[in-house]
Amino acid sequence: MTSKGPEEEHPSVTLFRQYLRIRTVQPKPDYGAAVAFFEERARQLGLGCQKVEVAPGYVVTVLTWPGTNPALSSILLNSHTDVVPVFKEHWSHDPFEAFKDSEGYIYARGAQDMKCVSIQYLEAVRRLKVEGHRFPRTIHMTFVPDEEVGGHQGMELFVQRPEFQALRAGFALDEGIANPTDAFTVFYSERSPWWVRVTSTGRPGHGSLFIEDTAAEKLHKVVSSILAFREKEWQRLQSNPHLKEGAVTSVNLTKLEGGVAYNVVPATMSASFDFRVAPDVDFKAFEEQLQSWCQAAGEGVTLEFAQKWMHPQVTPTDDSNPWWAAFSRVCKDMNLSLEPEIMPAATDSRFIRAVGVPALGFSPLNRTPVLLHDHDERLHEAVFLRGVDIYTRLLPALASVPALPSDS
Ligand SMILES: CSCC[C@H](NC=O)C(=O)O
Ligand SMILES: [Zn+2]
Numbered sequence: 001m002t003s004k005g006p007e008e009e010h011p012s013v014t015l016f017r018q019y020l021r022i023r024t025v026q027p028k029p030d031y032g033a034a035v036a037f038f039e040e041r042a043r044q045l046g047l048g049c050q051k052v053e054v055a056p057g058y059v060v061t062v063l064t065w066p067g068t069n070p071a072l073s074s075i076l077l078n079s080h081t082d083v084v085p086v087f088k089e090h091w092s093h094d095p096f097e098a099f100k101d102s103e104g105y106i107y108a109r110g111a112q113d114m115k116c117v118s119i120q121y122l123e124a125v126r127r128l129k130v131e132g133h134r135f136p137r138t139i140h141m142t143f144v145p146d147e148e149v150g151g152h153q154g155m156e157l158f159v160q161r162p163e164f165q166a167l168r169a170g171f172a173l174d175e176g177i178a179n180p181t182d183a184f185t186v187f188y189s190e191r192s193p194w195w196v197r198v199t200s201t202g203r204p205g206h207g208s209l210f211i212e213d214t215a216a217e218k219l220h221k222v223v224s225s226i227l228a229f230r231e232k233e234w235q236r237l238q239s240n241p242h243l244k245e246g247a248v249t250s251v252n253l254t255k256l257e258g259g260v261a262y263n264v265v266p267a268t269m270s271a272s273f274d275f276r277v278a279p280d281v282d283f284k285a286f287e288e289q290l291q292s293w294c295q296a297a298g299e300g301v302t303l304e305f306a307q308k309w310m311h312p313q314v315t316p317t318d319d320s321n322p323w324w325a326a327f328s329r330v331c332k333d334m335n336l337s338l339e340p341e342i343m344p345a346a347t348d349s350r351f352i353r354a355v356g357v358p359a360l361g362f363s364p365l366n367r368t369p370v371l372l373h374d375h376d377e378r379l380h381e382a383v384f385l386r387g388v389d390i391y392t393r394l395l396p397a398l399a400s401v402p403a404l405p406s407d408s
């Protein structure tokens with residue numbers, strides 16, 4: 001499928017641009033408009049539509065294409081509907097206008113993360129339905145809120161609900177990240193977010209004096225220990241070409257708080273860190289390491305967690321996993337080269353895997369610079385359309401995986 005001129009835009013691209021114009025932008029997303037959009041898609045495509053309000057104002061919309069064999073587990077195609085905020089002044093075009101330039105690039109917040117994927121799922125299903133296909137396994141598309149702020153009012157609650165159990169998901173696809181090369185990245189696991197605040201307390205006093213045991217000097221020691229660890233992980237990544245970003249633990253110092261005046265030594269100061277812990281790390285030992293850095297800094301240094309994911313899961317990427325076998329076979333048949341990796345960030349896949357459903361993070365976007373959360377996020381319409389082609393091949397294969405022991 002090729003891209004067309006503005007006078008005859010492909011209808012899938014037009015639909016994509018319509019969805020991009022819905023302002024589901026954090027921190028106040030217009031979820032109502034998104035839900036209405038998907039209800040209308042369900043109506044047009046003749047799909048089942050279920051709305052599950054997981055928290056007040058937080059609706060998961062589920063569109064369902066029933067399979068021919070209800071005894072089999074289903075395929076879950078997940079996408080989040082919210083997008084991250086923009087710095088409008090840094091954009092070449094209004095990020096909520098879905099402007100398309102003369103070359104075919106569509107500029108919009110969510111163009112890569114991940115409104116493209118939602119529409120690619122829908123358009124692949126539409127094409128397959130129009131062609132008269134039916135598959136043994138049911139296909140559910142879930143459109144979920146809240147991912148960009150952690151998923152706590154979205155997928156984290158949804159996977160605990162009876163409505164999720166009733167979907168009987170056997171395998172899930174969720175978002176990935178674009179790849180600037182010819183290859184496609186596919187994520188089989190994720191690093192675990194640990195958001196840690198270290199609070200240091202010490203002796204206060206006049207800013208002109210050499211006060212001992214201050215909050216600042218002890219906090220400085222912890223910051224140094226953690227940044228030294230950061231450097232070590234960075235070097236480990238740099239020195240081994242086989243390691244990808246998601247395979248090492250990252251940390252950034254993201255907040256410093258404390259102090260009231262230039263000449264008052266504060267009794268309390270704190271530093272906040274965004275750790276992303278690699279799935280092969282011994283979590284207990286790692287937490288002890290964090291505690292020991294605090295203890296080594298002196299009395300009155302404590303840590304608390306604002307986020308602490310403890311259930312990393314790995315979806316096997318070998319033929320022992322029939323879902324992987326089906327997925328990778330289609331890619332091979334289409335001559336797509338895959339780069340399996342661990343997701344550096346956190347997505348809703350972690351909640352899906354944690355309840356025992358294998359999941360792959362895949363956004364079919366190659367030859368595309370990684371612009372998620374960035375200024376001028378954009379996607380070429382031809383890449384978008386190629387993604388529809390890819391799902392049009394993937395869905396029949398996944399929805400036709402023969403009965404598995406786990407299905408019964
Ligand atoms: C840890 S909850 C935040 C989830 C967020 N996801 C996408 O960017 C992330 O920072 O990875
Ligand atoms: Zn995303």
Ligand SMILES: [Zn+2]
Nearest residue numbers: 084113148372
């Ligand atoms: Zn995101």
